[in-house]
Amino acid sequence: MVKICCIGAGYVGGPTMAVIALKCPEIEVAVVDISLQRIAQWNSESLPIFEPGLDEVVKACRGRNLFFSSDVEKHVAEADIVFVSVNTPTKTRGLGAGKAADLTYWESAARMIADVSRSDKIVVEKSTVPVKTAEAIEKILTHNNKGINFQILSNPEFLAEGTAIDDLFKPDRVLIGGRETPDGQRAVASLKAVYAHWVPEDRILTTNLWSAELSKLAANAFLAQRISSVNAMSALCEATGADVSEVAFAIGKDSRIGPRFLNSSVGFGGSCFQKDILNLVYICECNGLAEVASYWKQVVHINDYQKNRFVKRVVSSMFNTVSGKKIAVLGFAFKKDTGDTRETPAIDVCNGLLGDKALLSIYDPQVSEEQIRRDLAMNKFDWDHPQHLQPLSPTASSNSVRVVWDAYEATKDAHGICILTEWDEFRKLDFRKIYAAMQKPAFVFDGRNIVNVDELRDIGFIVYSIGKPL
Numbered sequence: 001m002v003k004i005c006c007i008g009a010g011y012v013g014g015p016t017m018a019v020i021a022l023k024c025p026e027i028e029v030a031v032v033d034i035s036l037q038r039i040a041q042w043n044s045e046s047l048p049i050f051e052p053g054l055d056e057v058v059k060a061c062r063g064r065n066l067f068f069s070s071d072v073e074k075h076v077a078e079a080d081i082v083f084v085s086v087n088t089p090t091k092t093r094g095l096g097a098g099k100a101a102d103l104t105y106w107e108s109a110a111r112m113i114a115d116v117s118r119s120d121k122i123v124v125e126k127s128t129v130p131v132k133t134a135e136a137i138e139k140i141l142t143h144n145n146k147g148i149n150f151q152i153l154s155n156p157e158f159l160a161e162g163t164a165i166d167d168l169f170k171p172d173r174v175l176i177g178g179r180e181t182p183d184g185q186r187a188v189a190s191l192k193a194v195y196a197h198w199v200p201e202d203r204i205l206t207t208n209l210w211s212a213e214l215s216k217l218a219a220n221a222f223l224a225q226r227i228s229s230v231n232a233m234s235a236l237c238e239a240t241g242a243d244v245s246e247v248a249f250a251i252g253k254d255s256r257i258g259p260r261f262l263n264s265s266v267g268f269g270g271s272c273f274q275k276d277i278l279n280l281v282y283i284c285e286c287n288g289l290a291e292v293a294s295y296w297k298q299v300v301h302i303n304d305y306q307k308n309r310f311v312k313r314v315v316s317s318m319f320n321t322v323s324g325k326k327i328a329v330l331g332f333a334f335k336k337d338t339g340d341t342r343e344t345p346a347i348d349v350c351n352g353l354l355g356d357k358a359l360l361s362i363y364d365p366q367v368s369e370e371q372i373r374r375d376l377a378m379n380k381f382d383w384d385h386p387q388h389l390q391p392l393s394p395t396a397s398s399n400s401v402r403v404v405w406d407a408y409e410a411t412k413d414a415h416g417i418c419i420l421t422e423w424d425e426f427r428k429l430d431f432r433k434i435y436a437a438m439q440k441p442a443f444v445f446d447g448r449n450i451v452n453v454d455e456l457r458d459i460g461f462i463v464y465s466i467g468k469p470l
Ligand code: NAD
Pocket: 007, 008, 009, 010, 011, 012, 013, 032, 033, 034, 035, 038, 072, 085, 086, 087, 088, 105, 106, 108, 109, 126, 127, 128, 129, 157, 158, 159, 160, 161, 271, 272
């Protein structure tokens, strides 16, 4: 019986291992983490992350061949295959701060694997890492060679939050990179055999280690680039009277461009796009590729521009001041169907409005008040460095923020509404009722282009959507 251990019970480790356990009943899968709280949540009725379909998968195999444990060393020692799915945030200090990936968590996991291993192991990079990380990991694993054979594989994860279970059940591809030696190729075949339980063979791609590592950064850079491209177009649409949805639809009909991932928005968020692009930029700079670095940097730059542009639009539309005005913020998560707020554009938009002394009333169906307050009080990049997080204490703007549990409560007496996450329930709101309870003139700033502009204008709202005629 093959034993798998995954270090890191987060957004990736939890769902990916649950799906492996479900699809491979004869494999024992242990997911381990240094966070006792996270492990306790995985073992409870209320899982630490909200992800459609995840509860069912976990319930089907937890206690059977899926285990969540804080006994990290024991499970690593017993495993044949060790996935490492720890966080790889942006460095906040020292060389490369603000760009380079911080591999502290990865390195400590690798050192622990080296220390506790008594048998041969395949070590799989599941986290997103800079290209060439496997070389450094190999050095750490073999630093006091005890005659153990470690094979390093790169197996980056491409799931998106909110659709993680579907993505894992039916991946566009699974990518496995390994050394081109007989041992390396045997390791690739072993991991391939795991995925082959449910993924068609032609969707399991194998490459060399560096191609696999770089493909992950490249995929995220290309995806984010599409959003920044359409968002850049949205600014031009607003200046010219073109409609960005019509433009996106028209260009998406070209089969070389394709229709997906062209939704203009207040900006992309999430834990990875910005971090991975900055990491790519840093790698290019380190390799003396200044032009390539500056090309990719623009993707992040346009994203920041888009978030700023949105705040400016709100303030300028509301007669150049939002001071003392109540603004309802609908949605705080970085996209629908997740409670994740890492790098959500809502943080920048809310902080921008608070900087102009607005009074915010925030509602998100999946994000807690504590999380929202923590996010608004935090320095950039600190969210993934627990050691930098201070206990939550009142900040200057605490009194300017209310977090409520209903969109109607949030919008009552408000001067304006900012829609920052495309939750389905916001499409079904009774905007007549909302309008009646708001201050006039009543503004809607739709950062996700989900409302029917004509209908809202008929009701009496002043509506601003991204990239649409005013
Ligand atoms: P996460 O923060 O949700 O989970 C990481 C977990 O690792 C945490 O629970 C942390 O406590 C644990 N951890 C850190 N160091 C450890 C150690 N030494 N031993 C045991 N546990 C340790 O992060 P995530 O969102 O799951 O992302 C993990 C990696 O996967 C990142 O590199 C990310 O870029 C990549 N990735 C994320 C997504 C996504 O949608 N979130 C998708 C694809 C790839």
